[in-house]
Amino acid sequence: xxxxxxxxxxxxxxxxxxxxxxxxxxxxxxxxxxxxxxxxxxxxxxxxxxxxxxxxxxxxxxxxxxxxxxxxxxxxxxxxxxxxxxxxxxxxxxxxxxxxxxxxxxxxxxxxxxxxxxxxxxxxxxxxxxxxxxxxxxxxxxxxxxx
Numbered sequence: 001x002x003x004x005x006x007x008x009x010x011x012x013x014x015x016x017x018x019x020x021x022x023x024x025x026x027x028x029x030x031x032x033x034x035x036x037x038x039x040x041x042x043x044x045x046x047x048x049x050x051x052x053x054x055x056x057x058x059x060x061x062x063x064x065x066x067x068x069x070x071x072x073x074x075x076x077x078x079x080x081x082x083x084x085x086x087x088x089x090x091x092x093x094x095x096x097x098x099x100x101x102x103x104x105x106x107x108x109x110x111x112x113x114x115x116x117x118x119x120x121x122x123x124x125x126x127x128x129x130x131x132x133x134x135x136x137x138x139x140x141x142x143x144x145x146x147x
Contacts, residue, residue: 082136
């Protein structure tokens with residue numbers, strides 16, 4: 001498994017080297033909040049990521065253990081990407097980014113999710129994490145992970 005060559009041992013540097021890229025954050029958004037988990041679904045996002053960049057960013061997240069890749073149970077020639085526990089632990093940070101962005105860009109964001117976060121952020125985060133774990137576990141029950 002290939003990992004990033006670190007510039008320093010600083011924990012902030014480690015985080016920035018993985019998550020300090022707009023495409024990585026948008027992929028996490030799609031996995032966490034938009035129910036996307038395939039290459040074609042990621043490519044269909046409004047931001048129009050190129051295939052080459054998408055492949056690079058998915059490989060980064062795979063190599064860092066943030067996501068896993070399995071064969072689709074519906075189509076053996078298709079892969080789906082799922083958040084690992086390491087990736088699911090990013091939900092609170094992504095909720096904070098979503099909340100901040102919606103405060104200063106009130107026209108954007110999923111209204112029902114934002115309402116849920118405003119009403120009870122801790123509960124919303126737990127529900128999102130539980131849903132992601134449940135979806136992952138149901139898809140991986142009889143699968144072997146591919147990297």
